[in-house]
Amino acid sequence: MTIETDVLVVGGGATGAGVARDLALRGVDVVLIDRGGLASGTSGRSHGLLHSGARYAEFDPVGAEECIDENRILRAIAGECVRETGGLFVQLPADDPDYFEEKRRGCEEVGIPVETVDLDAARKQAPGLSTDVERVMEVPDGVVYPSRLVAANAADARENGAAIHPHAPLESLTVADGRVADARIGESVDDVVETQFVVNAAGAWAGEVAAMAGLDVEMQPTRGVMVSVEYDDLGPVLNRCRDPDDGDIIVPHETEAVLGTTSVPVQDPDEYERAEWEVERTVEECAAMVPAVADAPVVREWWGVRPLYAPDEAENEGRGISRGFFLLDHDGDGVANAASIVGGKLTTYRQMAEATADLVCENLGVDAECVTAEQRLPGADDPDRLDEFVDEFDGQGPTDEDVVGG
Template sequence: MQTTVLVIGGGATGVGVARDLALRGVEVTLVDRGALAAGTTGRSHGVLHSGARYAEADPSDAAACLAENRVLREVAPACLDETGGYFLQLAGDDPDYFERKRAACADLGMSVETLSGAELRERVPEATPAVERALAVPDAVVSPSRLVVANAAAASEAGATIHTHAPVEGIRVADGAVTGVDVGGTLDATIRADAVVNATGPWAGRCAALAGVSVPMRPTRGVMVGVENPGVDAVLNRCRPPADGDIVVPRGDEAVLGTTSVAVDDPDDFERSEAEVARTVAECAAMCPAVDRPVRRTYWGVRPLYAPDEDGRDGRAISRGFALLDHAAEDAAGFLTIVGGKLTTYRKMAEATADRVCDRLGVSAACRTADRPLPGADDPAELDALCAAFGVDAPADGRGADA
């Protein structure tokens, strides 16, 4: 088989790259070893970040979140639930941290509102009486499965070919350049390509090794805990430096509590600690006592953190930016890796990757994804039909093996 660009990975970034390239007129094929969204994307807590979570620690990344938050509201409203969000300062939390966050959000041009504890409880009666004040921010909740299939459908409409359950088994490199990829499963073929994009998230290091290049990763696991929703209708964040159990995400009749951060060696095989589940529930209950109820389900995700970005950081002080690696200097010209980032910034990551690929191919067409509505942009039923048609594995949405 022959294609111009092969994208490996069917999460948000991979399908975003496929869509972006296809809209620029580039012939593109995407493969994934499982169903769409089956990696980090479908196992996130699904918050569309406003940037407030990172504003004081990483203002450039927070600005990217805010910009992409606004873009997705325009191009994919049916993928979102406009919940809004709050950062809660509880008794004993550092008031100076609250002030730093508020100032940093304002510096970004974010619309923020400061509420007293009483005002917050009028809006969120389930919040603890220990809330002293809160910041209202433009967070939202995103459906990872709908977002992924909308991008996959747009890519397909523009001419891309998508193969799921098609694992990469080898990457061929000759004379200092990538020449082809051996794919098994439902495809069972060698795909020859002018460029190959490695968008495999926590598995990026393993995929890169098949091409004889190094992508050092430092993945961390996190648990999400689903309980019956006691009535919470907004994203609740603890206003303190990131720690275990600091976010509550409403998803219909379920509240998803998250999360933890523990380094893992193998993104496919890692311990799932009951102690982390209990700690997550207890910490989230400090913000919202009503979520301390029987656990309906748990699911675990692995963050695709790029090791050089994490060197020298301590625990939760981790980057949420992304790295785009061109492996030409490692005698694998035409092989690129995109790692890091988050669901909110997937489109920006895809644009940066497509720009680099097009530079290599001599394609001058500009990115069109920021202002072009996705399929089913205002029709949730159409998106759910696409989920069934493409097949997804996204426990965040209640779809998949861990749902």
């Protein structure tokens, strides 16, 4: 029996779930599919940083402004999906002191709250901070629990009429007369979906989904390792105050600290090397900020793959590729009812979803405004309910498995 819907969203990470929620709240009929459990791709395998935008302030002010705007929105709507920790950027002797000043000025120009704090105050927040630290600035970074965030978005979408299908891989798309006519969905759906519009929110796998419709979306995914160690004495997020590099961030959880990360290009986001040197380098570099993490017991290691969009980039190590998002309307590519949303960051997923939903509604002739910035997520104040959503959608990822369901 064929399923009919207004919009098929392919990809059940933060952006896909956010698109489904946004459209459902506007009264659009939506089917969301993912080949695995929700958040099983990049979203659930991140380091879980709620960006203040400070990381990008001096070289990407637009991206930094997006981050601080969405940071504030998520603190208001997401409740127990996020954790307010604050963040510190620390300068070590090897770091360029001019860079510290450039970042602080960049934050001020963008409107990111920033304050240079004395070392005694910094060590009260982060008692294990290296004695080599020379200067510290404070910014409103935080922590995201992606399993909860994605599941809460999916639950809200479902409560407003969307159909959510984990373990439902897209097998094929049929294009006729310049439009996607239908999609063949496997496993838990095992049926054909006829749709008026397709949103490709498959992250690092967006190129493969696009190819099913004869479209070319040039992704350049890069892998990065995260190492979670036993460490409950951190407090704020720690960032190394230098150009982005390996091992320059430590994200606190309740009894653990997540150390990250590397950036290595991969050809296949499913099949790639997990290199031990990445683990060793990440621990070594993070230990320059907090020496105790070098000897802390390792709880788990995992790699994530960034969904970087780079049509004009020769293959490189990936640090220079924009972390901004790109909304690709494929009408100009010969498929009138399809769009891909690629790139971006976990922090800006809601803004990415809003931009995508605006495009879809314009295409479908739907006159309805976005309300996702004002409406709190279901279960936001009840971690047990959030974790029930995670279980229901098979959404557990390694980023937050020490917290979710615990």
